Amino acid sequence: MDLLRIGCAAGFSGDRTDAAIGVVDALVAAGGPSFLIFETLAERTLALAQLARRKDPEGGYEPLLVDMLRPVLARCLRHGIRIVSNFGAANPEGAARRIRKLALELGMPAPVIAVIKGDDVSGPEYRTALDAALSTVLDHRTIVSANAYIGAEAVAQALTAGAQIVVGGRLADPSLTVGPAMAHFGWRADDWERIGRATMVGHLLECGAQVSGGYYADPGVKDIPGMARLGYPIAEVTEDGTAIITKPAGSGGRVDAHTVKEQLLYEIHDPCAYMTPDVVADIGDAEVQELAPDRVRLVGVRGHCRPDDLKVNVCFESGWQAEGEISYSGPRADGRARLAAETIRERMAGAGRLRIDLIGNCSVFGDDDGVLLESTGARASGDVRMRVALRNDDRAEAERLEREVLALYCCGPAGGGGVRTALRPTLGTRSCLLPRALVPTSFTLLD
Amino acid sequence: MTTRTVPLWRIAHGRSGDKGNRSNISVIAWEPEFWPLIVEQVDEAAVLRLFAFRHPTRVTRYLLPKLAAANFVIDDVLDGGVNDSLNLDSHGKSLSFLLLDLPVQVPTELAALLRGPEASITPKETT
Numbered sequence: 001m002d003l004l005r006i007g008c009a010a011g012f013s014g015d016r017t018d019a020a021i022g023v024v025d026a027l028v029a030a031g032g033p034s035f036l037i038f039e040t041l042a043e044r045t046l047a048l049a050q051l052a053r054r055k056d057p058e059g060g061y062e063p064l065l066v067d068m069l070r071p072v073l074a075r076c077l078r079h080g081i082r083i084v085s086n087f088g089a090a091n092p093e094g095a096a097r098r099i100r101k102l103a104l105e106l107g108m109p110a111p112v113i114a115v116i117k118g119d120d121v122s123g124p125e126y127r128t129a130l131d132a133a134l135s136t137v138l139d140h141r142t143i144v145s146a147n148a149y150i151g152a153e154a155v156a157q158a159l160t161a162g163a164q165i166v167v168g169g170r171l172a173d174p175s176l177t178v179g180p181a182m183a184h185f186g187w188r189a190d191d192w193e194r195i196g197r198a199t200m201v202g203h204l205l206e207c208g209a210q211v212s213g214g215y216y217a218d219p220g221v222k223d224i225p226g227m228a229r230l231g232y233p234i235a236e237v238t239e240d241g242t243a244i245i246t247k248p249a250g251s252g253g254r255v256d257a258h259t260v261k262e263q264l265l266y267e268i269h270d271p272c273a274y275m276t277p278d279v280v281a282d283i284g285d286a287e288v289q290e291l292a293p294d295r296v297r298l299v300g301v302r303g304h305c306r307p308d309d310l311k312v313n314v315c316f317e318s319g320w321q322a323e324g325e326i327s328y329s330g331p332r333a334d335g336r337a338r339l340a341a342e343t344i345r346e347r348m349a350g351a352g353r354l355r356i357d358l359i360g361n362c363s364v365f366g367d368d369d370g371v372l373l374e375s376t377g378a379r380a381s382g383d384v385r386m387r388v389a390l391r392n393d394d395r396a397e398a399e400r401l402e403r404e405v406l407a408l409y410c411c412g413p414a415g416g417g418g419v420r421t422a423l424r425p426t427l428g429t430r431s432c433l434l435p436r437a438l439v440p441t442s443f444t445l446l447d
Numbered sequence: 448m449t450t451r452t453v454p455l456w457r458i459a460h461g462r463s464g465d466k467g468n469r470s471n472i473s474v475i476a477w478e479p480e481f482w483p484l485i486v487e488q489v490d491e492a493a494v495l496r497l498f499a500f501r502h503p504t505r506v507t508r509y510l511l512p513k514l515a516a517a518n519f520v521i522d523d524v525l526d527g528g529v530n531d532s533l534n535l536d537s538h539g540k541s542l543s544f545l546l547l548d549l550p551v552q553v554p555t556e557l558a559a560l561l562r563g564p565e566a567s568i569t570p571k572e573t574t
Contacts, residue, residue: 218456220563261516284511366500371500371501429467
């Protein structure tokens with residue numbers, strides 16, 4: 001049986017950089033055709049990458065690129081394990097040059113690296129279309145990044161042309177899996193059923209360990225062994241696009257029906273219409289089958305004709321966010337923390353909406369208006385950290401919040417300690433659709 | 448039929464995700480026997496009530512009987528979403544556990560199938 005193995009070694013920018021080692025070990029041991037993918041982009045990552053590229057024209061790709069690849073690049077090249085990733089972020093060509101340099105540093109011949117183009121729609125030629133799609137939201141704001149989610153076709157073409165490594169920017173997460181499967185099995189781009197199935201396989205892989213026991217454990221209820229050495233997932237894909245999800249033998253974590261179901265539904269809206277650039281995937285009749293320990297098959301996925309439009313994420317500068325925290329502990333800690341919050345509110349009157357949290361009593365469940373906090377009673381004793389956050393277009397106002405929290409040391413309630421403050425520029429994000437025809441994609445091989 | 452009240456996490460597990468100002472939370476039955484209870488009791492109105500203090504504009508429930516799972520899509524519940532919210536958890540990653548604490552009625556004959564320690568520390572549980 002023609003089996004294609006696809007291992008995933010990153011689910012976001014900032015994932016464990018040693019994740020690929022165990023996956024590559026398993027792919028080498030299994031033999032046969034295989035790919036290694038890294039998914040490193042989220043809604044904000046590309047904007048941060050654009051800002052990095054402004055500072056350094058050679059930068060703007062995944063900051064951990066070399067850390068992720070150095071442990072495995074030479075082995076992948078030696079064993080014919082091809083690499084596909086969106087870690088090019090805002091500068092896929094720069095990433096490709098850095099990878100070639102890394103290969104040479106490791107004593108390997110320069111690999112054939114393909115760069116995927118077409119996702120970046122931040123140029124002036126797109127501004128009219130984006131303004132029309134986002135109307136009042138952009139309102140002359142400075143766009144930091146605008147990227148279309150692009151699909152697997154250019155990836156498959158690059159692989160067919162002989163690329164050993166494919167580097168893209170805003171390639172849609174599941175397309176990192178669909179591209180290799182299309183190229184390997186020779187599927188047509190309109191083979192909706194197969195591409196739908198492979199898309200959901202890609203969806204299971206795209207968050208790395210989130211399908212193999214990561215982001216799952218709840219002691220006493222959902223126990224997972226070996227959290228400190230989680231095995232990242234490997235899909236064994238067959239010609240019909242279905243796959244078995246597994247992980248390296250001896251690694252930590254677990255793959256069972258429940259870990260797979262949690263990831264299958266992760267960030268899904270209508271399960272019968274999961275839209276990607278490649279297909280509209282449909283898990284309305286999908287089933288998961290436990291075949292053996294750490295081996296789960298996904299079946300019953302369908303696919304429908306891909307959307308005419310591509311989703312575009314636009315990031316723009318949106319001001320400053322300031323935060324400050326201070327802790328109160330022991331008798332009446334809650335009351336002292338609330339008094340600190342009231343004091344800050346009065347001092348910051350007119351500076352815009354403040355968010356107040358009492359960490360240790362009520363923080364993340366509450367909304368920014370503090371409705372839940374107001375209805376949450378004080379406790380006689382406790383350990384509470386008051387947090388206050390503010391967003392303002394004016395940096396000076398945001399900085400004032402930091403100073404006011406610091407001033408609680410001498411002017412606030414009794415026994416406050418451990419002040420920390422932080423200030424950062426913020427990015428707004430909005431999504432819109434652009435007609436596919438406006439966003440042609442292609443690949444080039446690095447000279 | 449006698450029933451007992453338990454938090455949802457004793458019959459289901461789930462994960463939340465975000466896209467913009469919209470959260471989705473899966474509710475996956477631990478056992479097939481629990482699936483009808485989820486369908487019957489964890490409906491759109493119950494979830495809307497639970498999240499009312501965060502002002503959602505709409506809750507849509509999608510049922511996946513072959514997975515014994517429901518997917519809840521909750522609109523406008525993230526204070527603008529990851530880039531606009533002042534919440535420490537601007538993604539709403541923790542919200543699955545708000546939903547998983549929803550009280551549900553379970554027939555006593557299914558008690559042996561309940562997940563988690565019997566001496567639960569959650570104060571909402573009563574027999």
